[in-house]
Amino acid sequence: MADISLSAASQNVESIQASYMAQVQRRRLYGGLTLLIFIVLMVSGFNIADARNAGGFWDGIGRVFDYPADVLSEAWEKRADLPGLMAKYFPALVETINIAAVSTLIGAIGGLLLSFLGTRGLAKWPRLIPLFRRISDIMRAVPEIVIALMLIFVMGGGPVPAMIAIAIHTAGALGKMFSEVAENADLKPVEGLASTGATWSQRMLLGVLPQVLPNYVSYTLLRFEINIRASAILGFVGAGGIGYELRNAMAWGPGRFDEAGAIFILLFATIVFFDQVSSRYRNRLTEGQGQ
Amino acid sequence: MNTADLSFAKLDADKLFRRKRLIGFGIPTVIAVYLVYIFFVFDIPGLAQRANFDNAVTLASDSWSHKVHVTRDNRSGEIIYAVEGERKGRYPDGERPDWVSGDEVITIDLGEGHVVRYLPDNRTEIQVPDFPLIKVQAEGRAVTSNLPDDLPSWISASSRRIGITTPEGRITLTGARTEVFNYFPGWELFWFTLDSPYFGHSLPKILFGEQLDPTRSNVAGAVSDWWNNAMWRHKDVAWAIGETILMAFLGTMGAAMIALPLAFMAAKRFSPFMILRAATRRLFDFVRGVDALIWTVVLARAFGPGPLTGTLAILITDTGTFGKIFSEALENVDSKQIEGIASTGAKPLQRYRFGVIPQVVPVLLAQILYFLESNTRSATIIGAITGGGIGLMLTQAIQTQKDWEEVAYYIVLIVVMVMFMDWFSGWLRGKLIGRKD
Structure with missing residues (x-):
């Protein structure tokens, strides 16, 4: 009796072990296949990109630092002029930062509305939630450059097209992130306010906003960092600010590299500065959360 | 109290x-x-002063409509019919739109009683309802007409050029040429150009009807004519979108692959040397701070325009971002799992593989997939700067300032592409991590 059950148990163990090994093997096979497909995709993708590029990877790799070296050495030779040049381009830098700041501000207000209107439990018109979600998806999907170029055609160059373009994208992006936060908001204060006869905007402003504000501000600061980069890039396609000056300075070519160098340094310093400041404040805002 | x-x-x-x-x-x-x-x-x-609202109107109307030009060269007397006035959109010899008639006198019926007649000797008659018949004679470089002195706002006239804008179409007359633009809704020649045998045939007729081109089967011929459409360039557009997605994919994945080992070096828990840690972190800050714009500019000098440059610009910038995110994730791993693995006698590499990687993979994958989507958008913008992918096609189409229907087409494609990548990365994240949001 005991023998039988023991042998049955050992058989059982063997079969469990066999099926476990089979499972492990299958997992390894799938993992290996996924890795293989991934490697094939990467290698062939790289080859396609290399073939369709004007200059090849292996020719160019040695020359990557030629241009920065030229710019920096020329800037270093004329280092006495650098402070003057930086002062000259400082207004353009301020314009770039202003574009980013205003568009973040407008975008955050838009994202706030979109998030309240598109979150279950908070929406003023619950039936329109999908509509507002789609609106924020589409606003997020349109790259800034598309709107900026169209607006430049209509309004002419300058900061306003870039501002509108970045604001639209920011509203969509923040709308999604905000609504993820708002979904977790406690609804009891809202109910309490509703029982006192508060209007929808009062419920949002006094019931929901205080709960979500630290996260909202943190996301907005992160977006501000991103938008400084975006506004510099849009300047490069004609929307004013430091990017526009950079394109002009680069078009002059050798001999005027010191101007490009000064702009590089300004842009680098600005991005690093705002990165550090905003990450400090973001850490402080979200401290003690998520525990 | x-x-x-x-x-x-x-x-x-x-x-x-x-x-x-x-x-x-x-x-x-x-x-x-x-x-x-x-x-x-x-x-x-x-x-308000700088804004050009005519441009806005052109943009809004041209993006969903097209025009057919009827042009008379006043020197040779030759008349050309062309969609959008483009060489590729020209009607073949002997063919013309059905709203044009007559041989000696060419009558162009714009609709609603608006008629333009090209008469011999470079004379033109324009008939507009509720307005006297306009007669114009082109001589050398000048145009003479019977227009009165006080003109309504829809006519502009000088001795060199007369422009008439009606709700049905536009007419411009100069000494050298007389042109009529007739507007129609829709994107013209989107499927086939005029020289294709399949132009003007409905889909069922192409699929099930008789063979239109004796040398090719209908479906193969139609697909190839559509694919090689010279006006809309579907083949180039598909390649451009492929290039843009390729830039995003290669850039993101390459950055993740480079950043992961570096992140171990930057994380306090795994890197014993303070100097190494600080150096790696400063490297991350540096490549992030230099920003995609400067990297693009620098790399375009070395590699020339194309998708590779965009790929590398995304790769370098995101190495910094990923490095920072990954090293933060690595510092937050739970040490109990690593101790557990160590208690079985695992070597350091095995401890990382089985103790650390399973903990951080969900975080890393979520970030990588999120960046894949956001880099598709960046790749569009970087492509516009370096010259590669759909971003380049879009900027070119906008800079020519006339093919607004192509601009609209590209914008629709870009938005669809980004939304697809958004959906795809969300789907993949759900599959790999098992959490959907």
Whole structure:
């Protein structure tokens, strides 16, 4: 009796072990296949990109630092002029930062509305939630450059097209992130306010906003960092600010590299500065959360 | 609680309220002041003058409609019919739109009683309802007409050029040429150009009807003619979108592969040397701070325009971002799992593989997939700067300032592409991590 059950148990163990090994093997096979497909995709993708590029990877790799070296050495030779040049381009830098700041501000207000209107439990018109979600998806999907170029055609160059373009994208992006936060908001204060006869905007402003504000501000600061980069890039396609000056300075070519160098340094310093400041404040805002 | 305490608490509460009120009014005031400052710095009052609303109208109407040009060369007398006035959109010899008739006198019926007649000897008659018949004669470089002196706003006339804009179409007359533009809704020649045998045939007729081109089967011929459509360039557009997605994919994955080992070096828990840690972190900060724009500019000098440059620009910038995110994730791993693995006698590499990687993979994958989507958008923008992918096609189409229907087409494609990548990365994240949001 005991023998039988023991042998049955050992058989059982063997079969469990066999099926476990089979499972492990299958997992390894799938993992290996996924890795293989991934490697094939990467290698062939790289080859396609290399073939369709004007200059090849292996020719160019040695020359990557030629241009920065030229710019920096020329800037270093004329280092006495650098402070003057930086002062000259400082207004353009301020314009770039202003574009980013205003568009973040407008975008955050838009994202706030979109998030309240598109979150279950908070929406003023619950039936329109999908509509507002789609609106924020589409606003997020349109790259800034598309709107900026169209607006430049209509309004002419300058900061306003870039501002509108970045604001639209920011509203969509923040709308999604905000609504993820708002979904977790406690609804009891809202109910309490509703029982006192508060209007929808009062419920949002006094019931929901205080709960979500630290996260909202943190996301907005992160977006501000991103938008400084975006506004510099849009300047490069004609929307004013430091990017526009950079394109002009680069078009002059050798001999005027010191101007490009000064702009590089300004842009680098600005991005690093705002990165550090905003990450400090973001850490402080979200401290003690998520525990 | 005695009265002194109570009054003290009251005072405290009053102070608190005062501070709250100050903040409550202060922040909106600061924002309002800033917006007023921006209003003047960005010269918004002057914007109305600088803005060109004719451009806006052209953009809005051309993006969903097309025009057919009927052009008479006043020197040779030759008449050309072409969609959008493009060489590729020309009607073949002997063919013309059905709203044009006559041989000696060419009658162009724009509809609603608007008729233009090309008469011999470079004379033109334009018939507009509720307006006397306009007669124009082109001679050498000048045009003479019977137009009165006080013209309505839809006619502009000088001795060199007369322009007439009607709701049905536009007519311009100069000494060298007489042109009529007739507008139609829709994107012209989207499927087939005029020289294709399949032009003007419906889908069922191509699929099930008789063979239109004796050398090719209908479906193969139609697909190839559509794919090689010279006006809409479907083949080039597909390649451009492929290039843009390729840039995003290669850049993101390459950055993740480079950043992962570096992140171990930057994480306090795994990197014993302070100097190494600090150096890696400064490297991350540096490549992030230099920004995609500068990297693009620098790399375009070395590699020339194309998708590789965009790929590398994304790769380098995101190496910094990923490095920072990954090293933060690595510092937050739970040490109990690693201890557990170590207790079985695992070597350091095995400890990382089985103790650390399973903990951080969900975080890393979520970030990588999120960046894949956001880099598709960046790749569009970088492509516009370096010259690669759909971004380049879009900027080129906008710069020519006439093919607004192509611009609209590209924009639709870009938005669909980004939304697809958004959906795809969300789907993949759900599959790999098992959490959907």
